[in-house]
Amino acid sequence: MDDRWFRGTLHELSPEECLVLLADKQVGRMAYSDEAGPVILPVNYAVENQSILFRTSAASSMAMHLRDRTVAFEVDDVDEVTESGWSVLVRGTATFVQPAGGADDHTLPTPWPQGSRNLLIRITPHLVTGRRLLAG
Amino acid sequence: MDDRWFRGTLHELSPEECLVLLADKQVGRMAYSDEAGPVILPVNYAVENQSILFRTSAASSMAMHLRDRTVAFEVDDVDEVTESGWSVLVRGTATFVQPAGGADDHTLPTPWPQGSRNLLIRITPHLVTGRRLLAG
Numbered sequence: 006m007d008d009r010w011f012r013g014t015l016h017e018l019s020p021e022e023c024l025v026l027l028a029d030k031q032v033g034r035m036a037y038s039d040e041a042g043p044v045i046l047p048v049n050y051a052v053e054n055q056s057i058l059f060r061t062s063a064a065s066s067m068a069m070h071l072r073d074r075t076v077a078f079e080v081d082d083v084d085e086v087t088e089s090g091w092s093v094l095v096r097g098t099a100t101f102v103q104p105a106g107g108a109d110d111h112t113l114p115t116p117w118p119q120g121s122r123n124l125l126i127r128i129t130p131h132l133v134t135g136r137r138l139l140a141g
Numbered sequence: 142m143d144d145r146w147f148r149g150t151l152h153e154l155s156p157e158e159c160l161v162l163l164a165d166k167q168v169g170r171m172a173y174s175d176e177a178g179p180v181i182l183p184v185n186y187a188v189e190n191q192s193i194l195f196r197t198s199a200a201s202s203m204a205m206h207l208r209d210r211t212v213a214f215e216v217d218d219v220d221e222v223t224e225s226g227w228s229v230l231v232r233g234t235a236t237f238v239q240p241a242g243g244a245d246d247h248t249l250p251t252p253w254p255q256g257s258r259n260l261l262i263r264i265t266p267h268l269v270t271g272r273r274l275l276a277g
Contacts (some may be wrong), residue, residue, distance in 0.1 A: 012255045032219045032226070036172035036179040041267075042211030043172040043179055047219070047228045075178030083168045083183070088253040090168070092183045117224040118274055119148045131177075138254055 011141030013089055018135035023093040026135065027080055028052050035059070036077040037099070039070045050078070051114040056129050057095055058102070059114050060122040068124050071099040078128055084140075093135035097128045147277030149225055154271035159229040162271065163216055164188050171195070172213040173235070175206045186214070187250040192265050193231055194238070195250050196258040204260050207235040214264055220276075229271035233264045 018026070027033075036045045046067060050059040057078050061067045076099045081092035102125040116122050154162070163169075172181045182203060186195040193214050197203045212235045217228035238261040252258050 013253045015254045015256070031221055032217075034170060034181060034215060034217075036181045036213065038174065038179060042232060043174060043213040044232070045170060045172045045181060045213045045215035045230055047215075047217055047226075077172065077179040077181045079170060079181035079183075081168075081170075081183055085167055090183075094181055096178060096180070117149045117277075118151045119277070120151070141253075141255070 013138045013141045016137045016139065018091065018093070018137055020133045023095075023133045023135040024052070024055060026082075026091060026093050027057075027095070030080045030082070033057070033059075033078050033080040035067065035071075036079070037067065037070050037074060039066060044070075049114045049116045053127075055133075056127050057097075058125060058127055060116055061124050061126060062120065062122050063124045065124075068126075071126060072101055074099055075131075076128060087140040089138050089140040091135060091137040093133065095128060095130045096132045097130040100127050100129065101125070102127050149274045149277045152273045152275065154227065154229065154273055156269045159269045159271040160188070160191060162218075162227060162229050163193070163231070166216045166218070169193070169195075169214050169216040171203065171207075172215070173203065173206050173210060175202060180206075185250045185252045189263075191269075192263050193233075194261060194263055196252055197260050197262060198256065198258050199260045201260075204262075207262060208237055210235055211267075212264060223276040225274050225276040227271060227273040229269065231264060231266045232268045233266040236263050236265065237261070238263050
């Protein structure tokens with residue numbers, strides 16, 4: 006099954022490296038569970054004091070299933086030409102941030118799509134891990 | 142909080158469009174749950190008869206937590222310059238494929254990293270959904 010001569014090598018990233026990479030992107034992916042199992046959805050996010058901030062609608066399925074739950078948040082960068090890249094995984098607890106508190110305006114994430122997303126959610130990390138795949 | 146004049150519009154994708162987009166990529170993201178909650182990890186994958194095939198090591202945490210479970214698999218494409226993109230979400234059941242059965246050799250996914258990944262896993266979809274974000 007392994008028919009190529011040169012394949013990449015995986016290297017663990019330090020938490021510090023993960024935070025630098027997290028600060029460099031605008032879109033990550035949230036995983037949470039609803040009644041039917043896990044879901045993954047892309048979100049625009051911002052990083053503030055090592056926690057992840059993103060916005061959703063209070064009426065969204067995500068809002069109904071995230072509050073005070075353990076979630077996963079992933080950011081990655083993939084190069085299909087060189088077959089290399091990196092990924093960072095944040096595991097933590099999602100909490101609703103009250104309006105006018107908890108987050109500075111300049112760190113608020115700005116969703117790309119139209120529509121009201123006035124619920125601000127913070128993921129406070131329990132564990133931040135990452136891997137870099139160097140080209141073979 | 143919404144300080145830009147032009148923001149993108151979200152459009153639902155048909156299942157047929159989702160399958161075309163799935164066939165076009167090499168890396169997706171698996172979400173499953175272990176004892177501590179959800180996890181998201183990137184994997185190389187292939188599409189066969191509308192199901193998702195990927196490989197892992199039989200000793201991996203993923204292998205230990207996926208068998209016959211409901212999982213989520215996500216593929217996306219994001220353009221940070223135009224603030225547009227698409228995402229496809231496959232929700233389904235993960236089953237272990239026995240060696241020498243169930244998948245044609247030419248549809249086997251080839252992992253980019255080094256290392257033995259001899260466990261072939263199939264995700265049989267219950268639901269395939271997707272969205273395209275058109276630039277504002």
